[in-house]
Amino acid sequence: xxxxxxxxxxxxxxxxxILAWAxxxxxxxxxxxxxxxKVAQLFNG
Amino acid sequence: xxxxxxFFDRSRTVAPPSWSRWLIPPxxxxxxxxxxxxxxWSVFKPPLESSMNLSGKGSALPFQLxxxxxxxSAAFGGTLVExxxxxxxxxxxxxxxxxxxxxxxxxxxxxxxxxxVFGYGFVGGIGLxxxxxxxxxxxxKWFPDRPGMATGIAIMGFGGGALxxxxxxxxxxxxxxxxxxxxxETFLVHGIVYAVFMSFGALLVRxxxxxxxxxxxxxxxxxxxxxxxxxxxxxxxxxxxPQFWCLWVVLCxxxxxxxxxxxKAAPMITDFFAHTSAPVSASAAAGFVALLSLSNMLGxxxxxxxxxxxxxxxxxxxxxxxxxxxxxxxxxxxxxxxxVFIICAVVILSFYGAGFSTIxxxxxxxxxxxxxxxxxGRLLTAWSVAGVAGPLxxxxxxxxxxxxxxxxxxxxxxxxxxxxxxxxxxxxxxxLVRPVHTKHHETPMEAPEQAPAxxxxxx
Numbered sequence: 001x002x003x004x005x006x007x008x009x010x011x012x013x014x015x016x017x018i019l020a021w022a023x024x025x026x027x028x029x030x031x032x033x034x035x036x037x038k039v040a041q042l043f044n045g
Numbered sequence: 046x047x048x049x050x051x052f053f054d055r056s057r058t059v060a061p062p063s064w065s066r067w068l069i070p071p072x073x074x075x076x077x078x079x080x081x082x083x084x085x086w087s088v089f090k091p092p093l094e095s096s097m098n099l100s101g102k103g104s105a106l107p108f109q110l111x112x113x114x115x116x117x118s119a120a121f122g123g124t125l126v127e128x129x130x131x132x133x134x135x136x137x138x139x140x141x142x143x144x145x146x147x148x149x150x151x152x153x154x155x156x157x158x159x160x161x162v163f164g165y166g167f168v169g170g171i172g173l174x175x176x177x178x179x180x181x182x183x184x185x186k187w188f189p190d191r192p193g194m195a196t197g198i199a200i201m202g203f204g205g206g207a208l209x210x211x212x213x214x215x216x217x218x219x220x221x222x223x224x225x226x227x228x229x230e231t232f233l234v235h236g237i238v239y240a241v242f243m244s245f246g247a248l249l250v251r252x253x254x255x256x257x258x259x260x261x262x263x264x265x266x267x268x269x270x271x272x273x274x275x276x277x278x279x280x281x282x283x284x285x286x287p288q289f290w291c292l293w294v295v296l297c298x299x300x301x302x303x304x305x306x307x308x309k310a311a312p313m314i315t316d317f318f319a320h321t322s323a324p325v326s327a328s329a330a331a332g333f334v335a336l337l338s339l340s341n342m343l344g345x346x347x348x349x350x351x352x353x354x355x356x357x358x359x360x361x362x363x364x365x366x367x368x369x370x371x372x373x374x375x376x377x378x379x380x381x382x383x384x385v386f387i388i389c390a391v392v393i394l395s396f397y398g399a400g401f402s403t404i405x406x407x408x409x410x411x412x413x414x415x416x417x418x419x420x421x422g423r424l425l426t427a428w429s430v431a432g433v434a435g436p437l438x439x440x441x442x443x444x445x446x447x448x449x450x451x452x453x454x455x456x457x458x459x460x461x462x463x464x465x466x467x468x469x470x471x472x473x474x475x476x477l478v479r480p481v482h483t484k485h486h487e488t489p490m491e492a493p494e495q496a497p498a499x500x501x502x503x504x
Contacts, residue, residue, distance in 0.1 A: 013063065013064075013065060020068055020071035020249055023071060023075060023245055024071045024075055027209045028078060028209065030209060031207075031212070032339075034208065035338060036339075038331060039336045041335075
């Protein structure tokens with residue numbers, strides 16, 4: 001495989017990279033958001 | 046070889062030169078964020094108890110069996126995971142974990158609780174163990190320059206899994222209902238969703254080519270660091286080294302010290318400040334538990350990544366030495382107020398989480414990356430022991446002190462001094478860690494994936 005083809009492949013994988021990180025980050029952020037809501041009770045309760 | 050075997054075979058997962066190593070952490074996270082659900086099992090306990098007429102112990106049975114199976118499958122399945130590769134392991138983990146939920150759904154629909162215990166506990170537990178170790182070896186091979194950060198990301202996911210599952214399962218139970226049918230539907234949806242979520246990781250994961258190295262990284266620089274080797278030790282030989290057992294003691298005692306606080310967090314903060322002018326309410330105690338979960342999770346990534354800078358032995362000196370001192374502060378300043386207590390507990394829990402996530406990198410430093418996943422699996426038996434010992438110490442002593450008429454912080458003083466003693470022993474065990482003797486090293490023929498390396502195109 002030539003260097004140019006490798007670079008092209010790498011560029012083609014940017015959407016996969018975005019999808020892969022969104023796949024795990026979005027549920028994780030939901031969990032963190034719910035957790036922070038509970039942590040707030042420590043200071044309000 | 047059949048087509049099916051080929052798809053899951055290690056050789057089919059070798060990454061092309063253009064593959065980015067930053068696609069591997071999401072693959073690992075898709076597994077760990079799923080299996081981390083295990084720590085949210087308590088959400089199902091009250092509805093199970095009311096709908097199936099179970100005791101507290103009865104409703105805890107699926108979780109307890111799952112944790113036992115986690116330890117056993119990680120310990121005994123590690124070598125197979127190394128041989129078959131990460132895609133196979135992640136697929137097996139997905140199949141077992143999801144099937145566990147589906148069998149449990151059937152059990153609830155048929156009012157057969159033993160099917161829930163067998164499904165979630167036995168079958169699902171195998172998925173936990175295989176899934177926990179499945180990405181470790183692959184991550185340290187992709188990130189030989191930053192193994193602490195890489196395993197920290199994955200193992201942080203195990204902590205994060207409960208954060209997602211706890212509110213998600215609660216919402217689902219309130220939608221479907223908490224009777225048998227509602228719980229069955231909830232289990233069914235869990236099984237399907239986790240199957241899809243984990244499959245993405247199994248499809249995404251790749252192993253690096255044998256001659257791949259991160260761009261601009263020279264393994265000789267790493268080998269110059271104390272305790273870091275480029276040689277490889279098999280899982281079987283690792284068990285014969287004192288280093289393995291020193292790390293077993295380190296992990297066991299670090300986990301014991303943390304789990305003691307984690308398991309009793311809510312009653313502990315309530316008891317500590319019960320006789321003060323500002324007692325802690327039930328909702329504030331729940332917030333304290335959540336804060337500890339956050340600290341546990343962030344410690345897994347932060348401290349483990351920091352270990353890449355200061356070295357594994359030094360970071361464990363810090364976890365164990367500073368942990369003992371912080372416990373001493375709690376013991377000596379019982380009337381110092383909530384901020385001191387909360388800060389101390391938060392730091393201890395960050396060390397607890399970090400102890401889990403840094404250990405694979407420590408193993409890689411000492412034994413190489415050849416069978417690090419299998420070695421890690423065997424080391425996790427320390428977790429099983431600590432999981433029993435920590436709560437036993439804290440609960441046993443607190444109950445005894447209560448029976449003796451004591452109240453408030455006095456319920457925990459003795460336990461805290463025991464934890465300090467355990468951390469000091471762990472500190473000494475860490476000090477005894479030396480480089481592994483060359484007689485345990487594999488020859489290059491025995492460790493084929495460690496062929497002479499040429500510089501690759503890393504990121």
